[in-house]
Amino acid sequence: MTEIPSDIRKFLYEHVETLEELEVLLLLGRNPDKTFTKEEAEIELKIPFDAVASAFQTLRKTRLCDLIVGGADDAFQLTRKDPLARAHVAKLVALYDTSRFELLKLLSAAAMDRLSNSMTRAFADAFVLGGKKRGKDG
Numbered sequence: 001m002t003e004i005p006s007d008i009r010k011f012l013y014e015h016v017e018t019l020e021e022l023e024v025l026l027l028l029g030r031n032p033d034k035t036f037t038k039e040e041a042e043i044e045l046k047i048p049f050d051a052v053a054s055a056f057q058t059l060r061k062t063r064l065c066d067l068i069v070g071g072a073d074d075a076f077q078l079t080r081k082d083p084l085a086r087a088h089v090a091k092l093v094a095l096y097d098t099s100r101f102e103l104l105k106l107l108s109a110a111a112m113d114r115l116s117n118s119m120t121r122a123f124a125d126a127f128v129l130g131g132k133k134r135g136k137d138g
Contacts, residue, residue, distance in 0.1 A: 002099040004106055011088045012103070013110045015062050020047055022107060024055040026096055028065055028078040029089035035068045035075035064089070 016022050023045050027036065036044070042052045056076050059065040064085055069075040079085055096103055 002095070002102060004095065004099065004102055005091070008088065008091055008095060009106060011085075011092070012106055013113075015059075015064060016107065017058070017111065018051075018055065019104070019107065020051040020055040021058055022103075023047060024052060025059060025064060025089060026093055028059075028076065029093040032078045032086065032089075035077045037073055037075050041076075 012022075016025060024041055024047075027041055027045060038049060038053050038056060041047070041056070042049045045052065047055075056065065056074075060067060060076070063082060064079055065076045066079050066081070067074060068077050078089060092103075
């Protein structure tokens with residue numbers, strides 16, 4: 001069992017929320033100079049088109065991939081604008097090959113942590129003082 005380095009833990013927690021995002025990012029990381037359309041990624045990864053499209057959209061928002069061709073045949077490539085992100089993705093690819101289970105556990109734990117934090121905030125917001133009053137009687 002390989003310990004996941006802290007920089008990769010942080011990178012995953014901040015940039016990757018779903019297994020589909022991880023799989024698409026790994027596809028791009030294994031082929032950093034190649035572009036992929038959503039259809040090509042769907043076929044390569046055997047993941048539903050909508051999940052692939054959503055993963056590309058999220059990875060683009062987080063600046064981990066670049067849109068290369070616009071229009072009907074959008075193509076995506078691992079970002080060229082952020083050398084540190086590229087280095088993290090390269091490490092992630094290597095770790096996935098040797099420590100897949102640990103990475104998936106970490107991804108699951110991060111998802112549970114985000115869910116727990118979200119629920120805690122929602123619960124706390126229910127008790128915020130000085131909020132808007134409902135109707136005349138409060």
